[in-house]
Amino acid sequence: MELNLPELPFPLTAHGPDGHWAYADGVLTGRAGARQDRFVPPTGDALAPASDAPRLLGAPEGDFRFSARVTVGFAAAFDAGVLYVHVGDREWAKLCYERSPDEPTICTVVTRGYSDDANSAVVPGNSVWLRISRTGSAFAFHASTDGETWTFVRVFSLGDGDAPLVGFLAQSPTGEGLDVSYDHIEFHQGWPKDLRDGS
Numbered sequence: 001m002e003l004n005l006p007e008l009p010f011p012l013t014a015h016g017p018d019g020h021w022a023y024a025d026g027v028l029t030g031r032a033g034a035r036q037d038r039f040v041p042p043t044g045d046a047l048a049p050a051s052d053a054p055r056l057l058g059a060p061e062g063d064f065r066f067s068a069r070v071t072v073g074f075a076a077a078f079d080a081g082v083l084y085v086h087v088g089d090r091e092w093a094k095l096c097y098e099r100s101p102d103e104p105t106i107c108t109v110v111t112r113g114y115s116d117d118a119n120s121a122v123v124p125g126n127s128v129w130l131r132i133s134r135t136g137s138a139f140a141f142h143a144s145t146d147g148e149t150w151t152f153v154r155v156f157s158l159g160d161g162d163a164p165l166v167g168f169l170a171q172s173p174t175g176e177g178l179d180v181s182y183d184h185i186e187f188h189q190g191w192p193k194d195l196r197d198g199s
């Protein structure tokens with residue numbers, strides 16, 4: 001399955017389980033099925049297969065800032081709407097708006113063989129803006145409550161600078177599934193001038 005969104009200069013292709021992805025009137029919708037996730041437990045076997053969740057990904061060129069408002073139909077612990085970056089089978093990262101486990105929270109996961117897992121701020125409600133930025137092999141995660149002022153969450157590196165895949169993911173690791181929507185989708189060339197000044 002392939003989708004072309006007018007906000008993005010690259011096509012998106014579905015990966016993993018069926019996410020029932022659809023786009024209309026500026027809103028992308030998707031659905032995670034029961035107990036679908038994308039995670040490699042750090043306490044587990046590195047050779048075991050990674051769990052899987054619906055992803056819709058494309059390949060931007062150069063340095064960029066990619067953002068969207070994420071609205072999540074929270075029901076179970078760790079339900080999340082996610083912006084996702086992928087550079088290899090065991091090298092990828094998630095910026096999540098997640099019920100973790102009882103409150104909506106900005107969470108991040110960076111996987112280099114194994115996944116790590118870190119909580120950031122609690123953001124009440126069911127919507128928040130998320131942003132992934134890239135320069136070379138470096139990526140930055142930001143979140144915002146209004147889509148204008150951005151709070152720094154994390155910076156890290158992945159891969160060797162080859163073109164990553166970026167896009168959307170939905171997960172429901174402990175639940176029976178959930179619906180996620182993404183709007184105010186934006187894509188801009190270039191890395192932020194300052195990761196911590198709100199821009």
